[in-house]
Amino acid sequence: MKKIYFREKYLKKMRGFYHDTEMIKVITGVHRCGKSTLLEMIAEELLKDDVKKENIVFIHLDKRPYSRVSKPEVLEEIIDSKTKLINGTKYLFIDEVQNVKDFERVVNSFREERDFSIFITGSNSYLLSGELVTKLTGRYIDFPMTTLTFDEYIGMKKYLDLEVNPNIDQELISYILEGGFPLTLQYHSS
Structure with missing residues:
Protein backbone atom coordinates (compact mmCIF):
# COMPACT_ATOMS: atom_id res chain seq x y z
CA MET A 1 0.00 0.00 0.00
CA MET A 145 -7.59 21.55 -6.41
CA THR A 146 -4.11 22.87 -7.07
CA THR A 147 -0.63 21.48 -6.87
CA LEU A 148 0.97 21.44 -3.42
CA THR A 149 1.36 24.74 -1.64
CA PHE A 150 4.85 25.39 -0.30
CA ASP A 151 3.68 24.41 3.20
CA GLU A 152 2.20 21.17 1.84
CA TYR A 153 5.40 20.52 -0.12
CA ILE A 154 7.48 20.79 3.08
CA GLY A 155 4.91 18.73 4.99
CA MET A 156 4.90 16.00 2.35
CA LYS A 157 8.69 15.86 2.29
CA LYS A 158 8.71 15.34 6.06
CA TYR A 159 5.94 12.74 5.79
CA LEU A 160 7.96 10.82 3.19
CA ASP A 161 11.11 11.10 5.34
CA LEU A 162 12.86 13.22 2.74
CA GLU A 163 15.47 15.71 3.80
CA VAL A 164 14.26 19.30 4.05
CA ASN A 165 17.02 21.74 3.21
CA PRO A 166 17.70 23.94 6.25
CA ASN A 167 18.22 26.80 3.78
CA ILE A 168 14.55 27.58 3.18
CA ASP A 169 15.43 29.72 0.13
CA GLN A 170 17.00 26.65 -1.54
CA GLU A 171 13.95 24.60 -0.63
CA LEU A 172 11.72 27.26 -2.20
CA ILE A 173 13.77 27.12 -5.40
CA SER A 174 13.34 23.32 -5.52
CA TYR A 175 9.60 23.73 -4.97
CA ILE A 176 9.33 26.27 -7.79
CA LEU A 177 11.36 24.11 -10.18
CA GLU A 178 9.31 21.00 -9.40
CA GLY A 179 6.02 22.91 -9.66
CA GLY A 180 4.51 21.51 -6.50
CA PHE A 181 3.35 18.30 -8.19
CA PRO A 182 3.05 15.58 -5.53
CA LEU A 183 4.47 12.83 -7.72
CA THR A 184 7.81 14.63 -8.09
CA LEU A 185 8.53 13.98 -4.43
CA GLN A 186 8.21 10.23 -4.94
CA TYR A 187 11.09 10.43 -7.41
CA HIS A 188 13.08 12.79 -5.22
CA SER A 189 16.67 11.81 -4.55
CA SER A 190 18.07 13.13 -1.32
Whole structure:
Protein backbone atom coordinates (compact mmCIF):
# COMPACT_ATOMS: atom_id res chain seq x y z
CA MET A 1 0.00 0.00 0.00
CA LYS A 2 1.41 3.37 -0.95
CA LYS A 3 1.93 6.07 1.64
CA ILE A 4 -0.62 8.84 1.22
CA TYR A 5 0.06 12.35 2.47
CA PHE A 6 -3.37 13.56 3.57
CA ARG A 7 -4.11 17.00 2.16
CA GLU A 8 -6.11 18.29 5.08
CA LYS A 9 -6.82 21.63 3.42
CA TYR A 10 -9.14 19.85 0.93
CA LEU A 11 -10.46 17.14 3.22
CA LYS A 12 -11.71 19.61 5.80
CA LYS A 13 -13.71 21.44 3.09
CA MET A 14 -15.24 18.20 1.86
CA ARG A 15 -15.99 16.21 5.04
CA GLY A 16 -19.41 17.77 5.53
CA PHE A 17 -20.42 16.45 2.08
CA TYR A 18 -19.18 12.85 2.36
CA HIS A 19 -22.64 11.44 3.06
CA ASP A 20 -24.59 14.01 1.02
CA THR A 21 -26.64 12.27 -1.66
CA GLU A 22 -28.14 15.50 -3.02
CA MET A 23 -24.93 17.12 -4.29
CA ILE A 24 -22.39 15.71 -6.72
CA LYS A 25 -18.90 16.46 -5.41
CA VAL A 26 -16.72 17.63 -8.31
CA ILE A 27 -12.96 17.82 -7.84
CA THR A 28 -11.30 19.83 -10.58
CA GLY A 29 -7.68 20.70 -11.21
CA VAL A 30 -4.74 20.32 -13.54
CA HIS A 31 -3.49 16.86 -14.40
CA ARG A 32 -1.28 15.25 -11.74
CA CYS A 33 -2.22 17.68 -8.92
CA GLY A 34 -3.56 14.86 -6.73
CA LYS A 35 -7.27 14.53 -7.55
CA SER A 36 -7.23 10.72 -7.76
CA THR A 37 -5.29 10.46 -4.52
CA LEU A 38 -7.79 12.78 -2.85
CA LEU A 39 -10.52 10.28 -3.77
CA GLU A 40 -8.45 7.56 -2.08
CA MET A 41 -8.12 9.74 1.02
CA ILE A 42 -11.88 10.24 1.18
CA ALA A 43 -12.51 6.51 0.76
CA GLU A 44 -10.03 5.77 3.55
CA GLU A 45 -11.81 8.22 5.85
CA LEU A 46 -15.18 6.64 4.97
CA LEU A 47 -13.85 3.21 5.94
CA LYS A 48 -12.66 4.63 9.27
CA ASP A 49 -16.17 6.06 9.66
CA ASP A 50 -17.59 2.50 9.45
CA VAL A 51 -18.75 2.64 5.84
CA LYS A 52 -18.56 -0.90 4.45
CA LYS A 53 -15.85 -1.50 1.85
CA GLU A 54 -18.40 -2.97 -0.58
CA ASN A 55 -20.35 0.32 -0.48
CA ILE A 56 -17.37 2.19 -1.91
CA VAL A 57 -17.17 1.88 -5.70
CA PHE A 58 -14.27 3.22 -7.79
CA ILE A 59 -14.32 3.65 -11.54
CA HIS A 60 -10.99 4.96 -12.85
CA LEU A 61 -11.69 5.93 -16.46
CA ASP A 62 -7.99 6.32 -17.28
CA LYS A 63 -7.17 2.78 -16.12
CA ARG A 64 -7.95 -0.67 -17.39
CA PRO A 65 -10.54 -2.11 -17.72
CA TYR A 66 -12.37 1.22 -18.08
CA SER A 67 -9.94 3.19 -20.26
CA ARG A 68 -12.06 2.61 -23.39
CA VAL A 69 -15.37 3.62 -21.82
CA SER A 70 -16.60 6.68 -23.69
CA LYS A 71 -20.36 6.21 -24.06
CA PRO A 72 -22.80 7.18 -21.31
CA GLU A 73 -24.83 3.98 -21.61
CA VAL A 74 -21.69 1.90 -21.01
CA LEU A 75 -20.83 3.93 -17.91
CA GLU A 76 -24.39 3.48 -16.67
CA GLU A 77 -24.18 -0.31 -17.17
CA ILE A 78 -20.88 -0.45 -15.26
CA ILE A 79 -22.29 1.52 -12.34
CA ASP A 80 -25.42 -0.65 -12.28
CA SER A 81 -23.39 -3.87 -12.31
CA LYS A 82 -21.13 -2.67 -9.48
CA THR A 83 -23.89 -1.32 -7.24
CA LYS A 84 -27.06 -3.37 -7.76
CA LEU A 85 -26.41 -5.68 -4.79
CA ILE A 86 -25.29 -2.96 -2.37
CA ASN A 87 -27.64 -2.00 0.46
CA GLY A 88 -27.59 1.46 1.96
CA THR A 89 -25.76 4.50 0.68
CA LYS A 90 -23.40 3.80 -2.20
CA TYR A 91 -20.25 5.92 -2.42
CA LEU A 92 -19.47 6.29 -6.11
CA PHE A 93 -16.06 7.61 -7.17
CA ILE A 94 -15.56 8.29 -10.88
CA ASP A 95 -12.08 9.44 -11.81
CA GLU A 96 -11.52 11.39 -15.06
CA VAL A 97 -15.24 11.47 -15.80
CA GLN A 98 -14.76 13.78 -18.79
CA ASN A 99 -13.62 10.71 -20.78
CA VAL A 100 -17.32 9.81 -21.15
CA LYS A 101 -19.39 11.94 -23.50
CA ASP A 102 -22.56 13.24 -21.81
CA PHE A 103 -21.52 11.87 -18.41
CA GLU A 104 -23.64 14.58 -16.75
CA ARG A 105 -26.87 12.75 -17.59
CA VAL A 106 -25.56 9.52 -16.09
CA VAL A 107 -24.26 10.95 -12.82
CA ASN A 108 -27.38 13.05 -12.37
CA SER A 109 -29.65 10.03 -12.90
CA PHE A 110 -27.84 8.18 -10.11
CA ARG A 111 -27.96 11.29 -7.92
CA GLU A 112 -31.73 11.35 -8.43
CA GLU A 113 -31.98 7.91 -6.81
CA ARG A 114 -30.96 9.57 -3.50
CA ASP A 115 -28.85 6.65 -2.26
CA PHE A 116 -25.63 7.57 -4.05
CA SER A 117 -22.98 9.91 -2.69
CA ILE A 118 -21.13 10.79 -5.89
CA PHE A 119 -17.58 12.08 -6.26
CA ILE A 120 -16.15 12.85 -9.70
CA THR A 121 -12.82 14.23 -10.88
CA GLY A 122 -11.66 15.87 -14.06
CA SER A 123 -9.52 18.62 -15.39
CA ASN A 124 -10.72 22.22 -15.15
CA SER A 125 -10.77 22.78 -18.89
CA TYR A 126 -13.06 19.82 -19.59
CA LEU A 127 -15.49 20.08 -16.72
CA LEU A 128 -16.00 23.76 -16.13
CA SER A 129 -16.19 24.81 -19.76
CA GLY A 130 -18.61 22.07 -20.79
CA GLU A 131 -22.12 20.95 -20.09
CA LEU A 132 -21.51 20.39 -16.36
CA VAL A 133 -22.29 23.99 -15.58
CA THR A 134 -25.43 23.93 -17.72
CA LYS A 135 -26.84 20.47 -17.00
CA LEU A 136 -26.00 20.18 -13.30
CA THR A 137 -26.42 23.72 -12.03
CA GLY A 138 -27.48 23.59 -8.39
CA ARG A 139 -26.76 19.86 -8.19
CA TYR A 140 -23.01 19.88 -7.70
CA ILE A 141 -20.35 21.55 -5.63
CA ASP A 142 -16.92 22.22 -7.10
CA PHE A 143 -13.76 21.66 -5.09
CA PRO A 144 -10.94 23.18 -7.13
CA MET A 145 -7.59 21.55 -6.41
CA THR A 146 -4.11 22.87 -7.07
CA THR A 147 -0.63 21.48 -6.87
CA LEU A 148 0.97 21.44 -3.42
CA THR A 149 1.36 24.74 -1.64
CA PHE A 150 4.85 25.39 -0.30
CA ASP A 151 3.68 24.41 3.20
CA GLU A 152 2.20 21.17 1.84
CA TYR A 153 5.40 20.52 -0.12
CA ILE A 154 7.48 20.79 3.08
CA GLY A 155 4.91 18.73 4.99
CA MET A 156 4.90 16.00 2.35
CA LYS A 157 8.69 15.86 2.29
CA LYS A 158 8.71 15.34 6.06
CA TYR A 159 5.94 12.74 5.79
CA LEU A 160 7.96 10.82 3.19
CA ASP A 161 11.11 11.10 5.34
CA LEU A 162 12.86 13.22 2.74
CA GLU A 163 15.47 15.71 3.80
CA VAL A 164 14.26 19.30 4.05
CA ASN A 165 17.02 21.74 3.21
CA PRO A 166 17.70 23.94 6.25
CA ASN A 167 18.22 26.80 3.78
CA ILE A 168 14.55 27.58 3.18
CA ASP A 169 15.43 29.72 0.13
CA GLN A 170 17.00 26.65 -1.54
CA GLU A 171 13.95 24.60 -0.63
CA LEU A 172 11.72 27.26 -2.20
CA ILE A 173 13.77 27.12 -5.40
CA SER A 174 13.34 23.32 -5.52
CA TYR A 175 9.60 23.73 -4.97
CA ILE A 176 9.33 26.27 -7.79
CA LEU A 177 11.36 24.11 -10.18
CA GLU A 178 9.31 21.00 -9.40
CA GLY A 179 6.02 22.91 -9.66
CA GLY A 180 4.51 21.51 -6.50
CA PHE A 181 3.35 18.30 -8.19
CA PRO A 182 3.05 15.58 -5.53
CA LEU A 183 4.47 12.83 -7.72
CA THR A 184 7.81 14.63 -8.09
CA LEU A 185 8.53 13.98 -4.43
CA GLN A 186 8.21 10.23 -4.94
CA TYR A 187 11.09 10.43 -7.41
CA HIS A 188 13.08 12.79 -5.22
CA SER A 189 16.67 11.81 -4.55
CA SER A 190 18.07 13.13 -1.32
